[in-house]
Amino acid sequence: xxxxxxxxxxxxxxxxxxxxxxxxxxxxxxxxxxxxxxxxxxxxxxxxxxxxxxxxxxxxxxxxxxxxxxxxxxxxxxxxxxxxxxxxxxxxxxxxxxxxxxxxxxxxxxxxxxxxxxxxxxxxxxxxxxxxxxxxxxxxxxxxxxxxxxxxxxxxxxxxxxx
Numbered sequence: 116x117x118x119x120x121x122x123x124x125x126x127x128x129x130x131x132x133x134x135x136x137x138x139x140x141x142x143x144x145x146x147x148x149x150x151x152x153x154x155x156x157x158x159x160x161x162x163x164x165x166x167x168x169x170x171x172x173x174x175x176x177x178x179x180x181x182x183x184x185x186x187x188x189x190x191x192x193x194x195x196x197x198x199x200x201x202x203x204x205x206x207x208x209x210x211x212x213x214x215x216x217x218x219x220x221x222x223x224x225x226x227x228x229x230x231x232x233x234x235x236x237x238x239x240x241x242x243x244x245x246x247x248x249x250x251x252x253x254x255x256x257x258x259x260x261x262x263x264x265x266x267x268x269x270x271x272x273x274x275x276x277x278x
Contacts, residue, residue: 147179
């Protein structure tokens with residue numbers, strides 16, 4: 116599966132120690148150089164900057180074109196442009212404006228919580244523990260969205276039925 120990632124999913128997965136689920140679920144990941152620049156920004160947590168300085172082999176960096184979607188920040192614009200150019204199967208992004216633009220162009224979007232749900236289904240992590248860790252960072256999401264995603268995970272639905 117060919118996926119292009121924006122900054123936010125990488126940032127938060129790194130912060131909760133779950134970035135490796137990306138390679139397990141999607142194989143290689145593509146990121147525009149602008150995303151790497153954002154991951155190495157001075158305001159980014161040291162853990163994330165260190166990761167970005169020594170990228171794993173499954174991350175492939177490609178120059179992205181930020182001019183195509185000027186209202187978006189450089190990482191989002193470049194990631195969306197790459198997803199279109201490379202006919203990616205999905206764009207990994209959390210920013211609502213970027214997700215809406217991608218969907219309007221027929222591109223599937225997957226956010227950080229969706230990645231965690233897929234990782235749970237692949238038995239790579241526990242969804243509830245990962246969400247708890249995620250909420251311990253600066254990540255913000257409503258309880259209703261978490262519940263909605265949780266209710267799409269077959270194994271968790273089965274657990275609820277058994278209770």
